[in-house]
Amino acid sequence: MRETLDFLLHDWLNVQQLNARERFSDHSRETFDAVLDTCERIAREKFAPFNRLVDTEEPRFDGERVHLPQATHDALAAYVGSGMLSAAQDDAHGGMQLPCVVEMAANCFFSKASVAMSGYAMLTNGNANLLMAHGTEAQRRVFAMNEFSGRWFGTMCLSEPQAGSSLSDVATRAEPDGADFEADPLGPRYRLTGHKMWISGGEHEITENIVHLVLAKIPGPDGKPLPGTKGISLFIVPKHLVDIDGQLTGERNDVALAGLNHKLGYRGTTNCLLNFGEGRFTPGGQPGAVGYRVGQPGDGLRCMFHMMNEARIGVGLGAVMLGYAGYEASLDYARQRPQGRPMTAAGKDASQPQRPIIEHADVKRMLLAQKSYVEGGLALALFCARLVDELHTAPPEAADGAKLLLEVLIPIAKSWPSEWGLEANSLAIQVLGGYGYTRDFPVEQYWRDNRLNMIHEGTHGIQALDLLGRKVVMDGGRALMALATRVNDTVQRAAQVPGLSEASNELAAALAAVGSTTKKAWSTGVPEEALANATPYLQAFGHTVLAWIWLDVVLSLEAGAVRTAFSAAPTHDDQRREPSAADRPRREDDFAQGKRAAQRYFFAYELPKIHAWLGVVARRESLTREMQDRWF
């Protein structure tokens, strides 16, 4: 994977271009490489060897504490020690000022080695980043800083048992805690009561404290919460109360573990039902979970979704890495496992020894499919992370362009790897055959772990509604047009390259099909008609985006003069690649041939699928709306 990662970062995404920006000016290829080296080593030594262990030794609750394998404590201590929790933070805050794209690339090693163990760190990072954006100075100092240092870990508490995808039905209440509730130096103080479900990292003893970020509703003057999402506010609810210096006061907050969820996969990450304010503990002598409001009342969702781009890219990247781990495992197996013989016109010669199964066309098909899914998914995720850097550090016009592109790409970056990384894992099992179905090999665990990704952080269906219901129609379709411009740029560059002109035409046709289908879906202006087939639309859109990513990636293997997606980005501070790259000849090595084969696979075997998906969208197929419960 490392070679592909380096290639994508440097040859394709021109990451060094970022070093021209002030925030990243202390960085260089060398510092980026050093970060990746460190992460690769820690993941190999502290995470990968224990990935099966954390699956079989599931978190256990003794009524008092949650027990995890020692390996989890050790792995996360090593992660904290690497400084990666605060990698993207300012130097002044102990960070490295690493670009998002490099941070995400480095975190790939951990997700691939053990997605469940690395989950605690990813959540903590997201939590602390959110506080940096929306917290008060005291909240940042007390909570975020202690998370970046790894002293405390964090969670995101959104869902409730009766409200998974429907956040407007959040029923957790937050009442002002006393008349002086606004005078608390840690922020306006409330008492929370309610139940939060699916809370990853919601209980453990890895760190001395856990910082919960909780969505809850503040009742209005009539004592009732506002219906809908408008009444939702955001609160910091620490497991143990702390003072303004970040010291534990010794008082336990009224947050209690109601139960651990026992899952299909991802077992190394605790997943909890938490009761807030049930009176199990009585901080300050009374029941109710003490929480400090972040931002203004009613601003909860806006604050929470501030980090949504990164969170959703992160989920997608986790799905990619599970797929990648399975790809590598099945590739390794296919090279070693003898079985069968080549089919020839004269049949098979049973007197010859069996050949490694990688020589069979169907096994190569399954490996190529995996390669195209996971390397393509990785490229897409890093592309999006690169756009996040644009959003945060590019001049306004370029930042706006990046923002627009992210609007339509984020639903894909989250959903596409969740679906196709899972398919990659299924193919990895298939390559191993019976052995893949046993727990003696890792591929079955990857498949189980990956099944979560279409569910959490916005289900597949929710991503589809977000894409077709909001993103492609917002501002008169500006975001979709921005993407089309980028895709067309790739189409035109590919058209000039011998061997890529056919793919160029195919991508252009796919883009046109997506565009016209979008119009047809909305041609009646009736949301129910357009959105009844949002999921097939998401699938077709995703495959089109991936075809574009693949074509753009292989363009970067051509002679240096051919620009790639990021050198072509209309950014203000766009710098031409260094002359050596511009003079670079077409790459013809094994690595490049592999990339070309994966691109060719994707165009031959995958891209044609979009027409089946788009058909029902374009004609606003009414079957699912007309179907009656009693007919099932």
Next chain:
Amino acid sequence: MRETLDFLLHDWLNVQQLNARERFSDHSRETFDAVLDTCERIAREKFAPFNRLVDTEEPRFDGERVHLPQATHDALAAYVGSGMLSAAQDDAHGGMQLPCVVEMAANCFFSKASVAMSGYAMLTNGNANLLMAHGTEAQRRVFAMNEFSGRWFGTMCLSEPQAGSSLSDVATRAEPDGADFEADPLGPRYRLTGHKMWISGGEHEITENIVHLVLAKIPGPDGKPLPGTKGISLFIVPKHLVDIDGQLTGERNDVALAGLNHKLGYRGTTNCLLNFGEGRFTPGGQPGAVGYRVGQPGDGLRCMFHMMNEARIGVGLGAVMLGYAGYEASLDYARQRPQGRPMTAAGKDASQPQRPIIEHADVKRMLLAQKSYVEGGLALALFCARLVDELHTAPPEAADGAKLLLEVLIPIAKSWPSEWGLEANSLAIQVLGGYGYTRDFPVEQYWRDNRLNMIHEGTHGIQALDLLGRKVVMDGGRALMALATRVNDTVQRAAQVPGLSEASNELAAALAAVGSTTKKAWSTGVPEEALANATPYLQAFGHTVLAWIWLDVVLSLEAGAVRTAFSAAPTHDDQRREPSAADRPRREDDFAQGKRAAQRYFFAYELPKIHAWLGVVARRESLTREMQDRWF
């Protein structure tokens, strides 16, 4: 499911037509119903409640014995008590002379309730049936009869650690046991040495003995086994030696459990590595597993594959039933779970209570997909089972026709439900969301259990090679033409029905596409070129077959005069439906509407996928052949 089963058996497959044949003349709708009632009840009471238990309490080997939950013993005792093990056997042998199609329909209840527990019975049935076909009178009496009575269970020992899909590489040896080896009343006696892998039911204490059917090679005069499959013979190797009266001699045969496989799913069925002749036991004072040859030397594969039609339909039906179980669980959940509100032009009204998720179009889409996969798969499996009855009891011409159809349908009956039943299970998880990912609900187990089915009893890739490499080209394509004739008959009947003419055209086009693609794949006559894309061909072929099945099924809802696939079967003893059916009006009830919706779903959302699959086959896409190991 019962209503669908009854409908398929009686309204679609005209099963009562079989009662006109001598073998089934004692049967009637009433006797068939009684069998189904009994099986449904036993499955509900003895199997379903313990399906999770046999997953969590995995078989355990204490070095001496394998321990299973008591529930497994009880369930199988109830199964044995039902008489289903010998349901298809002659009255004279204690059987019921049940048609294959009714036997399979009745066994559906067990597979759906617990595919892992029912596995022991299915294997035993297959084993004993094989002995009835190829064993000597003594072998039938001693081994088969004691299996049909449930006193002993049976296994099939084909694979070896180094030879899964490649049976020509079987290395287990069978040497004549003494000069008088041919004089044993139980059959020519050999000593076997070797290792057999993936042996389901290979060890347990459910029954007092286990009858292993083992493929092994008898060395030639030079002491070496013949390369290839020609040298393979078949042997009965009982775990405990028995005498000619079927009594245990008290001597343990030299068959030893080397280890239990710990699997992703299907955990309630033991799966074993067995060592034959390693000297752990010394029957007759010497090492070597005693085995009695079945059939002639070198006839092993022919004998073993005699029951392949039934075995492969059985695997497909198991996959269907796992899909069905998930469909029912997710349908039940979707009707009860409130979440979200209908989207209208005015947006959503958060002040209204949440609605059951079955009201959301995307949830209905996921339920319709499941319905179309599992009910379609069930119809296909029963159709094939009905053909097996034709094969065995119809006059020669009709039997030949059924044989031809089975040639091309068996790879589909096995592979298609394995792939799409699994997809159904994934959709069931998705409908339940986070809850579906927990072990508190059954759907995750169904998904894990079902992942086996693309692997065992001939992998997906093997089925694909069988279909494109042998079945569709054999005898100048006669089998494919026989199928095309049947499909065209359905196409023509559907063309006359208002509301089905479009589907009729779509099916005709799909059939034409499959036909022309078959020709193009083989147009160069080079097997490597044709077969490199055998799996996408299998997928497209499968979807076309299922579209045909669905269209034919819904035709049987039309007025009685419209013939259905089986009334249209060109069988010699074809009897017109009773007048009441012929006069039957078009069904318009909820049941019928549901079937029509599933057919419509399949044609709108699924059938169009075939073009993406066929594209690479038709142009003999060379990518997977050209791909080099070092490029990965």
